[in-house]
Amino acid sequence: MGESRKISLSVNGKTYEEEVEVRFTLADFLRQQLGLTGTHLGCEHGVCGACTILLNGRSARSCLMLAVQADGQEITTIEGIAPSEDEMHPLQEAFRDNHGLQCGFCTPGMLTTLIEFLGDNPDPTEQEVREAISGNLCRCTGYQGIVAAALDAAQRLREANGA
Amino acid sequence: MSGWKVFGSRAKRLEDPALLTGQGRFVDDIILPEMVHAAFVRSPHGHAKILGIDKEAALSIAGVYGVFTLEDLRPFLNNERLVVGLPSPSYKQELDRPALADDEVVYVGEPVAIVVADTRYIAEDAAAMVDVDYDILPAVSDCRAALEEGAPLAHSSSPHNILAQFDMGYGAVDSVFESASHKFSESMWQHRGGSQSIECRGAVSIYDPVEELVTLYSATQAAHTAKNILIDMLGLNETQIRVIIPDVGGGFGPKLVFYQEDVSVVLAAKILGRPVKWAEDRREHFISTTQERDQFWEVEIAVDDDGKILGLRGSMIHDHGAYTARGINLAFNSALIVSLPYDVPCYYMDVVLALTNKVPVTPVRGAGHPQGIFVMERLLDRAARELGIDRAEIRRRNLIPSEELPYTKGLKTRGDAPVVLDSGDYLACMEDAMERIDFVGFPERQEQALKEGRYIGVGLANYVKGTGRGPFETVTVRIGPSGKIMVYSGAAAMGQSTRTMLTQIVAEHLGGDMNNIEVVTGDSSVVAMGIGGSASRQTVTAGSSALLAAQEVRDKALKVAAHILEASEEDLEIEGGEIRVKGVPDLKVELGTVAHAVAGTPGFALPGGIEPGMESTQNFMIDDLTFVNGTAAVEVEVDPETGKVSFLKYVIVHDCGTVVNPMIVDGQVVGGTAHGIGNTLFEWMGYDETAQPITTNFAEYLLVSAPEMPHVELGHMESPTPLNPLGVKGVGECGVVPAPAAIISAVENALSPFEISIGQVPLRPPEIVEKIQDFKAANSQAG
Amino acid sequence: MKPPPFSYHDPSSVGEVISLLGELENPKLLAGGQSLMPMLNMRYVMPDHVIDLNKVEGLSYIEENGGTISIGGMTRQRELEYSDVIRAKCPLMYDALLQVGHRQTRNRGTIGGSLSHLDPAAELPTVCAAHDATILVQGPNGEREIPFPDFPVAYMTPATEMDELLTGVKIQAWSDGHGYAFVEFARRHGDFAITSAAAMLEVGGDGGITRASLTVGGVSAAPIRMNEIEQALIGQAGDEEKFRELCESCREIDALGDVYASSEYRQHLATVMSRRALVKAYDRATGKA
């Protein structure tokens, strides 16, 4: 084992103290060391977006961060989006209703990115949604279901927030 | 559909909840105790002799368990080669891939050794330290150059670079062309890239020395194919290998292929006695996963004064890559499809598959059909232009009218069956698409736009595509004593909602409760045979078998229930988990009870002399392909200064027979369209003259992203096919097939003021600008 | 595709960074990681030591003082994008930022990283060239200021020495109401531009241009100021044909060429992007857009 460090971080509200190799990417740490395999690796060079997680609420590529850099930070992954085990987040519901996923491989990145985006822009246009996910590649859906899901979720969230 | 419970509805997908919450299980998500990780040493050269391999430095790294070359695997191999090519008499050479490179590497990315270590990180460190002594040989990169006199040989032991050659056709082509009044010829270059599923390939293998059992989890589209090749290569028997397909993050063709890495991982696990995982990374995917690539066509069409097609002929050179990883089907499909939607009195195509020092070529979503359709549609546009006939009109005059279906073409399928177009209304599809894009009103819009200095264009393309390739897909439907309905199939799921689709079909006949059904696919141990997911086939093959199995189980269940309830079968209905007497809801029996009754209790006779077990296994046999058809109509705007093409509207009207779930069908068509748009405007798998790949990451090889993707408007027609009991046709490739032809037609139309003709895919901005500049230069000289 | 082995350091002050740079063999600074991490994963760079700047204090700020905008080297692209100061005082940068990568890469990527990486097609170096920015670097001998024209010394090579780091950027705001435009041609939204043009114009009451800045990115090894065009623009009214004529000289730029875009294509795009940037900037200056 190469050089390693002890880190402490919060993932989906749970605190972890772990010894991690310094060259491990955050994605590999989440997947292999914490067993949170919902975050996917599609390119490991920052383009596909499948590995996107929320770092202190901001979307970020977990393949482009070292795990040691997450020391002391708060991470949310696809496993931590739903409010409870038997209830999905409105965005997840909207993805299911609008066929926003086929193979589901790009889905973790789409969800995390859109959660941040809908926070920034609760009432987006179709074009704004498309630009928000420009850094997330999907080979299955042609994006149409994803865009529909995002717009649908935006409406659900606005309604839930009494707008 | 009236009267149906769930069949034909936009039922929510059963696959989704797990995938949406991060609970999916893809191959790289499998984590086992003691598991170690593999990386591969790969050829950095297009063509070289291997003089020696020094593993010492790699083996000395802490955490490395082994470095294995072909030499090390040999003792375990019954057959060193991956014999996977689909049979064909047209082969000139048989070139199957070795498990790992022997003494010659023939493409960049070819695996030379497998390195196993504690982590993938260390495996990569060690792979870089394996010292392979190469003697570089001349490589052949361009498939046309490969056929030239004196070209370097892709394999130094081959007599030439022709892998296979065949022709096909019908009618008196030569005499027709001799007497035809109008003949137009075109040269075309068509290129398609990789599948680039967002999940790469991957494998996890476990060896159990007690049972002598090999288990392989693989991100493949075909579990049984993998199993059969492993049986052949390892000399094992059927019970010693189990291949399981976990969730698959997109397949699109290349995951159908069995690879060197699969067998290497299996053997490494056996040698080391520990589970071994290999997760392909994106760079590996670019250089070692099969792809589609180049076809060069020389084609000619003969038409009469009215634009009626008299004949079509030509030749095509197809880049096959360095080995045969699947067969000649891809090139065959391209040549076969060209004339299909139209009444073409005579046809001839000569095809050569050329060997190059590049990763093998196998089908990617669309499987050669977009290319064939492109040829036909481009030639029709050309003829229309030359004869001054409207592009839609020339198609109208030549499309096969619906009254003539079923229509037998003068061509044979790969399986030597006649090509019979089964059902559909091609003309109606085209008219619908034209209506939606306002094709008739377009010239006015174009004129207006031109006045504003904007270059807009419209294009359309008709297609048919054979789907539902047989011979069969096994499905077993079983009701257990718990009342749960189990569905087992050799089909494979890789994002096309196979589970939901099979559930809808089975539920329709067994109570309508989709939650009561459990589908198991992609496990070679649950059904004896299976073909897997390709050629838009699963709804047709597995769906039909599922229907028949569900119906048989239903009949059986009703018979038993009739016995129990002392009612007549006709008076019974299945609702949810119960069978009840119509109109007397209290008179009922649970499915589980019915299943229990035939489960066999020692000493008790089965009711009504029924066979034991509430189950049915069906292998619905498919002999003929069923042809989907459709029309894409596209409106684009081209920026002549930059060469950028943007979409103003994208319409596709298609007919895939009976629809099991419209939401899923729409998703498939739009997804395929995105792939087709990518192929037409973005994707290019580049190689230099030495056969070095030059596009090996997602910044160099461009997939279409959301902002570039238009909203796709869909229109549906439903002409059920008579060829299977569901009336369904395959839909997975519908979107991709017409896209290049329709888009290029639109771009050409937009650039008509510059008199540009386009015979290539992909078409990239610099090329558009160059064509415009050439026109301007020629005109300023002339003027 | 996993990073090679290295030692990891996360200093908390600029001073520590400088001493680490002096002590360690083959170190590499890590800022937002949006360019460095892909290169590490692909093993295109193999440092023995990675010095992480993310915990260094005092490198993330956006300040404005008397028309001088000061930006810390570790300021994230997202912070710039959402900064009122940038939007009001350096709108060209805002225009450019919307075309830099994607929201996830802007959340991490820094201005210092972008300038140090110095990709010829990157937007932020082009903005700095357009604004005659001053680059602040610190090394063992303290701080020094590098005028942007001296900052790129070769293809993707900044003038920062091995033992220095980039600590900040200073930009002089143009007058309120100046026209600006950042126009680029990229294959897809968020891709590095093949060619970009940044224009800023101040226009007098008579519609004549009084001050002009025109920069072309992505064509040559570093962003290039089109000085002759700038001079010729003075006194011109916003006539597109005149702009077109002037921008023709972009065809003489010593241009890069590769398999994705030939040098001729890039030169051609430079004429187009420059003209479009000037038109848009002029329209903005005169309130037409």
Ligand SMILES: Cc1cc2nc3c(=O)[nH]c(=O)nc-3n(C[C@@H](O)[C@H](O)[C@H](O)COP(=O)(O)OP(=O)(O)OC[C@H]3O[C@@H](n4cnc5c(N)ncnc54)[C@H](O)[C@@H]3O)c2cc1C
């Ligand atoms: C998918 C994708 C798309 C992108 N698209 C664009 C685009 O359109 N336009 C664009 O401009 N960029 C683009 N980028 C790159 C951009 O996001 C990076 O942020 C930027 O190039 C580098 O900044 P960074 O902070 O991430 O630096 P890092 O990646 O951490 O570092 C980059 C280099 O600069 C050095 N360095 C960093 N900080 C300093 C410092 N303070 N002093 C000295 N040296 C330093 C590092 O050692 C390294 O060599 C894209 C990236 C991705 C992954």
Ligand code: FES
């Ligand atoms: S895996 Fe991180 S962006 Fe593709």
Ligand code: FES
């Ligand atoms: S759903 Fe398969 S990649 Fe997006």
